[in-house]
Amino acid sequence: MRSVALGAALLLLMLGAYADSPMFTSRATIGSLNGEQIYEHICQGCHMPGGQGAVGAGSYPKLAANKKLASWAYVALTVLDGRNGMPPFGYPAGHGMNAGPPHLSDAQIADVVNYVRSHFGNAYKADVTPEKIQALPHPAAELMGPQ
Amino acid sequence: MENGEGSGSLSRRQLLRMIGATAGATAMYQAMSSLGFAAESPYQGPIDLQGAPRGASVLILGAGMAGLTAAYELRNAGYKVQVLEYNARAGGRNWTLRGGDRYTELGGHTQQCEFDKDLYINPGPWRIPYHHHGMMHYTKLLKIPLEPFFQVNYNAYLHSSGAFGGKPQRFREVKADYQGHVAELLAKATRQNSLDASVTKQDQEMLLESLRHWGALDSDYSYVSSDASSDRRGYEKKPGGGLSARPIPSRPIALHDILDSGLWSGVANGDTFDMQTALFQPAGGMGRIGEAFGKELGPLIRYNAKVTDIRQDDRGVSVTFIDVQNPGAPQTARADWCLCTIPLPILAQIPMNVGQSMGAAISAVPYAPAIKAGLQFKRRFWEQDENIFGGITYTDLPIMNIGYPNTGFQSGGKGVLLGAYVWGLRAMEFTAMTPPERVQKVVDYGSQIHPQYHQEFENGVAVAWHRVPFTMGCFGQWTTATRAKHYDDLCQIDGRIALAGEHASFIGGWQEGAVTSALDAIGRLHQRAVAQGESA
Numbered sequence: 146m147r148s149v150a151l152g153a154a155l156l157l158l159m160l161g162a163y164a165d166s167p168m169f170t171s172r173a174t175i176g177s178l179n180g181e182q183i184y185e186h187i188c189q190g191c192h193m194p195g196g197q198g199a200v201g202a203g204s205y206p207k208l209a210a211n212k213k214l215a216s217w218a219y220v221a222l223t224v225l226d227g228r229n230g231m232p233p234f235g236y237p238a239g240h241g242m243n244a245g246p247p248h249l250s251d252a253q254i255a256d257v258v259n260y261v262r263s264h265f266g267n268a269y270k271a272d273v274t275p276e277k278i279q280a281l282p283h284p285a286a287e288l289m290g291p292q
Numbered sequence: 293m294e295n296g297e298g299s300g301s302l303s304r305r306q307l308l309r310m311i312g313a314t315a316g317a318t319a320m321y322q323a324m325s326s327l328g329f330a331a332e333s334p335y336q337g338p339i340d341l342q343g344a345p346r347g348a349s350v351l352i353l354g355a356g357m358a359g360l361t362a363a364y365e366l367r368n369a370g371y372k373v374q375v376l377e378y379n380a381r382a383g384g385r386n387w388t389l390r391g392g393d394r395y396t397e398l399g400g401h402t403q404q405c406e407f408d409k410d411l412y413i414n415p416g417p418w419r420i421p422y423h424h425h426g427m428m429h430y431t432k433l434l435k436i437p438l439e440p441f442f443q444v445n446y447n448a449y450l451h452s453s454g455a456f457g458g459k460p461q462r463f464r465e466v467k468a469d470y471q472g473h474v475a476e477l478l479a480k481a482t483r484q485n486s487l488d489a490s491v492t493k494q495d496q497e498m499l500l501e502s503l504r505h506w507g508a509l510d511s512d513y514s515y516v517s518s519d520a521s522s523d524r525r526g527y528e529k530k531p532g533g534g535l536s537a538r539p540i541p542s543r544p545i546a547l548h549d550i551l552d553s554g555l556w557s558g559v560a561n562g563d564t565f566d567m568q569t570a571l572f573q574p575a576g577g578m579g580r581i582g583e584a585f586g587k588e589l590g591p592l593i594r595y596n597a598k599v600t601d602i603r604q605d606d607r608g609v610s611v612t613f614i615d616v617q618n619p620g621a622p623q624t625a626r627a628d629w630c631l632c633t634i635p636l637p638i639l640a641q642i643p644m645n646v647g648q649s650m651g652a653a654i655s656a657v658p659y660a661p662a663i664k665a666g667l668q669f670k671r672r673f674w675e676q677d678e679n680i681f682g683g684i685t686y687t688d689l690p691i692m693n694i695g696y697p698n699t700g701f702q703s704g705g706k707g708v709l710l711g712a713y714v715w716g717l718r719a720m721e722f723t724a725m726t727p728p729e730r731v732q733k734v735v736d737y738g739s740q741i742h743p744q745y746h747q748e749f750e751n752g753v754a755v756a757w758h759r760v761p762f763t764m765g766c767f768g769q770w771t772t773a774t775r776a777k778h779y780d781d782l783c784q785i786d787g788r789i790a791l792a793g794e795h796a797s798f799i800g801g802w803q804e805g806a807v808t809s810a811l812d813a814i815g816r817l818h819q820r821a822v823a824q825g826e827s828a
Contacts, residue, residue, distance in 0.1 A: 186720070201761025202634070202762045203641045230640065230658055
């Protein structure tokens with residue numbers, strides 16, 4: 146377990162150390178993120194750096210050396226439609242849910258699927274194309290909130 | 293890439309982007325309303341559970357607000373009650389972090405809260421609207437002292453990093469000016485006879501008078517620098533006493549600048565039903581409620597119990613659990629009935645023999661991301677330097693909200709404020725960081741609003757709800773479609789098992805949803821128990 150004790154001095158040190166850390170993206174700019182960046186900005190919040198997963202009262206599946214990743218469609222459908230508590234990222238662009246999950250394009254979903262299937266000790270071919278993603282069922286638009 | 297608004301109207305796209313980016317708070321509240329967040333609490337007063345069958349038992353999973361409410365009422369009604377709770381404390385998301393507390397999130401990072409005595413942060417719920425009658429009832433019952441929660445502070449800020457040179461604007465000024473300009477325009481339209489078709493001449497007279505009153509307009513129905521407008525937006529130099537008494541009126545912000553800044557989106561922040569005065573907070577932290585319930589229920593709660601299997605048969609429900617402090621052989625608890633309040637992302641992973649429809653409902657609700665950060669500063673500079681006493685500043689920066697403590701005003705010594713309350717995409721990104729990175733970002737962004745941050749900051753904690761081991765998310769995020777398809781299936785009793793929690797309510801994300809769903813569920817379980825007791 147890593148202990149986190151933040152003093153002002155430590156913080157000042159860190160401000161220097163993290164000066165180059167990537168800025169936040171936004172709904173307007175998230176479209177420019179590639180698979181690796183999407184993993185680091187979003188996925189690793191739950192699946193953890195290195196795809197290590199985590200266990201508490203429930204668990205976040207470990208993506209590292211996970212045999213389920215053999216099925217690209219399983220991974221793609223999970224990203225598109227969500228699974229259990231995981232939000233769906235396949236809503237159409239401009240779906241209107243400001244508080245909801247951001248829209249990822251088919252190309253981005255293909256890229257992030259390829260990324261997790263070819264990293265963290267997984268050695269599957271990164272051959273998922275946007276066309277393959279497009280052919281899968283996407284969640285319908287949820288027109289709610291301000292449009 | 294394509295931004296997706298379809299027809300390619302640039303101005304509309306920009307507008308949407310602006311609303312999404314700078315108007316997060318209001319947009320969220322509106323979105324929440326359509327999600328059912330702003331629904332009136334159905335709480336009808338203390339529940340009546342007379343006639344519990346002798347010896348009947350209920351096993352409750354989870355000691356959050358739903359489980360605690362249910363345990364309290366069922367025990368009082370004569371049921372044999374046992375509660376299994378994953379944490380070593382009662383309350384669940386009803387939770388306060390105080391100096392000396394340690395918190396380990398999923399992924400293994402442990403944060404040591406180093407706040408001074410009596411300073412705290414509520415990582416979860418932090419306010420109770422007066423019309424959340426269930427919560428009000430139980431805080432009264434448990435003798436929890438309440439303090440006012442200032443949802444609206446006219447002297448706090450609305451901030452847009454791209455407007456007014458990044459300088460935060462006082463809520464009071466933005467509200468007065470927006471209202472004044474709108475009143476002036478409407479008065480102009482009225483006097484140019486543009487409203488003749490929809491407002492009678494007689495009503496137009498009254499409308500004009502009301503606009504002058506509402507917008508602080510002058511005798512020409514203009515919104516200008518004047519005593520009247522300064523009485524709303526504040527003076528350049530306040531009225532005083534003696535020789536230096538004469539006030540100097542202030543100059544309103546131009547309509548264009550208000551509109552362009554997007555700050556108008558914050559004007560209605562206290563107008564939504566859930567945010568209307570009065571709101572309250574328990575003295576000493578929201579967690580006081582869970583703590584008091586825990587004390588009240590005593591040995592009925594078994595702590596450190598991680599549920600691994602839920603199995604019902606003709607005669608009862610057996611639940612397998614592991615003691616997370618002393619992991620050994622799995623243990624079993626059994627009762628006639630089971631009220632399960634385990635958050636859905638966790639419940640979806642626990643084997644449980646319920647019908648397909650409830651099973652599908654459990655798996656259909658993603659949980660909203662959210663993060664909160666508490667920061668301790670050497671002094672209460674927001675009070676001392678800026679005259680902000682409680683309330684909330686709203687910003688388009690990734691921190692989204694700064695919440696000032698609604699208690700301990702003018703006390704010397706240190707102070708803790710809520711440095712960030714974030715939802716949506718930015719919460720996901722904060723969650724993906726380590727706790728020190730989160731705190732550092734919160735301090736960094738917050739210093740754009742309060743430059744004192746870097747000088748005065750001492751220590752902080754940051755809780756990301758998707759990394760909270762006992763919920764794996766902040767609250768159930770229903771959509772119109774998922775509610776239509778799954779909500780009733782989630783709430784129906786399946787054999788001997790009923791579900792409760794904010795996820796089984798139309799007041800999602802609020803403790804009142806947990807309380808009212810628990811009362812609704814145990815009312816129905818009680819009916820079944822009584823019916824079966826009579827037939828047995």
